[in-house]
Amino acid sequence: MNNNGNFPSISxxxxxxAVGRVxxxxxxxxxxxxxxxxxxASERSNGKKIRYKNDSLTVKxxxxxxxxxxxxxxxxxxxEVSKNLAPAAVADxxxxxxxxxxxxMKENVPLVIPEVNEEDINFHEGIISIPNCTTTPLxxxxxxxxxxxxxxxxxVATYQAVSGSGTSAVVELQQQTEEFLAKKKINKNVYxxxxxxxxxxxxxxxxxxxxxxxxxxxxxxxxKILHDESMKISATCIRVPxxxxxxxxxSVDLKEEVDIKEITQCLSSSPxxxxxxxxxxxxxxxxxxxxxxDDIFIGRLRKDRSNSSGITFWVVSDNLRKGAALNAIQxxxxxxxxxxxxxxxA
Amino acid sequence: MNNNGNFPSISxxxxxxAVGRVxxxxxxxxxxxxxxxxxxASERSNGKKIRYKNDSLTVKxxxxxxxxxxxxxxxxxxxEVSKNLAPAAVADxxxxxxxxxxxxMKENVPLVIPEVNEEDINFHEGIISIPNCTTTPLxxxxxxxxxxxxxxxxxVATYQAVSGSGTSAVVELQQQTEEFLAKKKINKNVYxxxxxxxxxxxxxxxxxxxxxxxxxxxxxxxxKILHDESMKISATCIRVPxxxxxxxxxSVDLKEEVDIKEITQCLSSSPxxxxxxxxxxxxxxxxxxxxxxDDIFIGRLRKDRSNSSGITFWVVSDNLRKGAALNAIQxxxxxxxxxxxxxxxA
Numbered sequence: 001m002n003n004n005g006n007f008p009s010i011s012x013x014x015x016x017x018a019v020g021r022v023x024x025x026x027x028x029x030x031x032x033x034x035x036x037x038x039x040x041a042s043e044r045s046n047g048k049k050i051r052y053k054n055d056s057l058t059v060k061x062x063x064x065x066x067x068x069x070x071x072x073x074x075x076x077x078x079x080e081v082s083k084n085l086a087p088a089a090v091a092d093x094x095x096x097x098x099x100x101x102x103x104x105m106k107e108n109v110p111l112v113i114p115e116v117n118e119e120d121i122n123f124h125e126g127i128i129s130i131p132n133c134t135t136t137p138l139x140x141x142x143x144x145x146x147x148x149x150x151x152x153x154x155x156v157a158t159y160q161a162v163s164g165s166g167t168s169a170v171v172e173l174q175q176q177t178e179e180f181l182a183k184k185k186i187n188k189n190v191y192x193x194x195x196x197x198x199x200x201x202x203x204x205x206x207x208x209x210x211x212x213x214x215x216x217x218x219x220x221x222x223x224k225i226l227h228d229e230s231m232k233i234s235a236t237c238i239r240v241p242x243x244x245x246x247x248x249x250x251s252v253d254l255k256e257e258v259d260i261k262e263i264t265q266c267l268s269s270s271p272x273x274x275x276x277x278x279x280x281x282x283x284x285x286x287x288x289x290x291x292x293x294d295d296i297f298i299g300r301l302r303k304d305r306s307n308s309s310g311i312t313f314w315v316v317s318d319n320l321r322k323g324a325a326l327n328a329i330q331x332x333x334x335x336x337x338x339x340x341x342x343x344x345x346a
Numbered sequence: 347m348n349n350n351g352n353f354p355s356i357s358x359x360x361x362x363x364a365v366g367r368v369x370x371x372x373x374x375x376x377x378x379x380x381x382x383x384x385x386x387a388s389e390r391s392n393g394k395k396i397r398y399k400n401d402s403l404t405v406k407x408x409x410x411x412x413x414x415x416x417x418x419x420x421x422x423x424x425x426e427v428s429k430n431l432a433p434a435a436v437a438d439x440x441x442x443x444x445x446x447x448x449x450x451m452k453e454n455v456p457l458v459i460p461e462v463n464e465e466d467i468n469f470h471e472g473i474i475s476i477p478n479c480t481t482t483p484l485x486x487x488x489x490x491x492x493x494x495x496x497x498x499x500x501x502v503a504t505y506q507a508v509s510g511s512g513t514s515a516v517v518e519l520q521q522q523t524e525e526f527l528a529k530k531k532i533n534k535n536v537y538x539x540x541x542x543x544x545x546x547x548x549x550x551x552x553x554x555x556x557x558x559x560x561x562x563x564x565x566x567x568x569x570k571i572l573h574d575e576s577m578k579i580s581a582t583c584i585r586v587p588x589x590x591x592x593x594x595x596x597s598v599d600l601k602e603e604v605d606i607k608e609i610t611q612c613l614s615s616s617p618x619x620x621x622x623x624x625x626x627x628x629x630x631x632x633x634x635x636x637x638x639x640d641d642i643f644i645g646r647l648r649k650d651r652s653n654s655s656g657i658t659f660w661v662v663s664d665n666l667r668k669g670a671a672l673n674a675i676q677x678x679x680x681x682x683x684x685x686x687x688x689x690x691x692a
Binding site: 153155157174181198241251289302303304310 | 519520540548578584586597623645652
C-alpha cells in the first residue's frame with residue numbers, strides 16, 4: 001500500500017471478533033485512513049463503536065448488499081457467513097480475502113502465504129483464502145527447509161491457544177481459571193472438557209479415520225500451498241491453556257542427510273522467519289514471549305536421534321497475526337503489487 | 347503385601363515432597379500400619395507432623411544412620427541425596443527403591459515397571475530405580491504394542507505438568523496465574539520463563555547435541571527397560587501450565603502393517619493400561635480427568651496418515667502416581683513376591 005496515499009476501500013466482516021480486532025490494529029499501525037475502512041458484523045454488534053486512531057468507527061450489519069463500494073473484503077467469521085457473503089462481494093467486483101475454511105481447498109481459490117506462494121494470487125477468480133493458523137507456521141518452515149533438502153515426511157504435534165476458537169474461548173479459559181483457583185465448579189460452554197490447567201486432544205470434529213478436521217486441514221492445506229500433493233504428513237492437534245500463540249513440535253525426515261548449519265542459515269535468511277538458537281540451545285521462543293510479534297519463531301532445532309536424515313524443532317507464532325490477520329493484509333499487499341485487485345489501481 | 351498382617355518397615359525419604367505425599371496416600375489406602383512407616387526429609391522439615399489415618403507421623407532428618415531398622419527405603423529427593431543415602435541404606439541391608447535419576451542407568455541397578463519387566467528385580471544388588479515419570483507411560487504402551495508387532499521407530503512430544511518439578515513449581519504456576527489475571531508483574535523462581543498461560547520447551551539442562559537431559563532419559567530408559575539398546579527413539583519435552591498429569595503424543599512406526607483392532611485389543615487387556623475410544627473417537631483422556639487415577643490412559647489411537655505401518659495416539663497418566671509413588675509401591679509388592687527384600691520374609 002505504498003502508493004502515494006491511494007488506499008483501496010476495505011470492508012472487514014467479523015470486525016468485532018478476535019481476528020477482526022487484530023486486523024484493525026495492524027491497519028491502524030499502517031496509518032490506514034479510517035474513511036477507507038468499513039466495519040461489518042452480525043446483527044448482534046450493529047451500531048457498536050470501535051476505537052480507531054483518535055476516532056471511532058461504527059459497526060454495521062453485514063449483508064449481501066454491503067459491498068457495492070468495497071475494493072477488498074476481509075472475512076473472518078463462520079464458514080456459513082463466508083459462503084453466503086463472499087459470492088455477493090465477488091459479484092460486486094471486490095477481492096475477497098477469506099480467513100475461514102469454506103473455500104480453501106477449492107481448485108479456483110488460491111491458498112496463500114505470500115512468503116511461500118505469492119504467485120498463486122495471479123490465478124484468483126475473486127476469492128483468496130488464508131490458511132488455517134496452524135498450517136501457516138508449518139508451511140513457512142517447510143518451504144524454507146525445501147531450499148536446502150528434499151522432504152520425505154513430516155510429523156507435527158500442536159499446542160494451540162484458545163484464541164484460535166474465538167473470543168468466547170478466551171473468556172472461558174479466564175473464567176475456568178478463576179473458578180479453579182477459587183475451588184468452585186468449573187463451567188463449560190465452548191469446549192467439551194475443562195481447558196483451565198488441562199489439555200484437550202481434540203480441535204474440531206472427528207473424521208471417520210480418527211483424525212480431526214483440524215489435523216486434516218493441516219495436511220491438505222500444506223500440500224496445496226507447497227504444490228506437493230503426495231507429501232507424507234501427519235498431525236495431532238492439542239488445545240492448551242494458553243491465550244495467544246500456537247506452538248508446534250515438528251519432525252521432518254529429509255531424503256538425505258543435511259548439515260544442520262545449512263538449514264539454520266536458510267531459516268535465518270527466510271522472510272517472516274526468525275531462528276533462535278544461533279548461540280545457545282536455551283534461546284528458544286515461548287508463547288508469552290512471541291504474542292503480538294509478526295514473525296514465526298523457531299528454536300530447539302537439532303538432528304533427530306531416531307533418524308540420521310531427520311531434524312526436530314519447535315515453532316511458535318501468534319495465531320491471530322501471521323496465523324490470520326497479518327497474513328490477510330500481506331495477501332492484499334501482494335495482490336496490489338501484482339495488479340490483482342480489480343476495482344483498484346495503485 | 348497380602349501376607350497376613352506382616353508388613354516390611356518402610357522409610358520414606360522426601361516425605362514432605364509431592365511424590366512422598368502421594369506415597370503416603372497410597373499406603374494409607376492400603377491400611378499400612380503407621381508404626382511400620384518412618385518419615386524422613388531434610389533438616390528444614392524436621393519435626394513436621396503429617397496426618398496419616400487418624401494419627402499423625404513426625405518427620406525426622408534423613409541421615410546415613412537412619413536405616414538400621416528399615417527393610418525398605420523409598421527415596422524421592424535430589425540426586426545428591428540419593429547418592430549419599432542409598433549406599434548407607436544398602437549397607438544396612440535395606441532394599442532401596444529410588445525415584446531419582448542417580449542410579450537408573452547403572453548396569454547393576456534394575457530399572458523397573460512391574461507390568462513390563464518385573465523379572466529384572468531378581469538381579470538387584472540393593473537398589474532398584476523407578477523410571478522417569480515420562481518414560482513409564484511410554485514404555486507401558488510400547489511393551490503392549492510389542493505383543494502384536496515389531497517396533498521400528500518411536501517419536502514423542504510431551505505435555506508435562508509442573509508437579510514433575512516439585513511442590514515449588516506447583517506454587518509458581520498458581521502464583522503466576524494470579525499475577526497474570528491481576529495484570530501484575532510475573533515473578534519467576536523455579537522456571538527460567540513464565541509458565542502461566544505459556545509453554546516452556548525445555549525440561550532439564552541441554553546436552554551438546556541440543557537434546558535435553560529429560561529427552562535423553564526417555565530415550566535411554568526406554569531402551570533399558572525394554573531390553574532393546576538399538577531402538578530408534580526421539581523425544582521433545584515441553585512443560586505446560588497443568589498441575590497434574592503428563593501427556594504425550596506418540597507416533598510408532600511398526601515393521602509391518604497391523605490391524606488397529608489387534609493393537610487396541612492388546613492395549614485393553616494390558617494390566618495398568620486403559621484404552622479409551624472403543625466406541626467413539628471422542629472418548630479420550632485429559633489431565634483434568636485422569637489426575638488421581640492409577641492407570642495410564644490412551645486415546646486418539648489411529649493409523650498414521652504419513653506411514654501405512656505407523657500408528658499415532660495420545661497418552662495421559664498421573665505423573666505422581668504411576669509415574670512415581672505408585673510404581674515404587676508396586677515394585678515393593680513384586681520384590682516381596684519374588685523374595686527379594688532381604689531383611690523381610692513375608
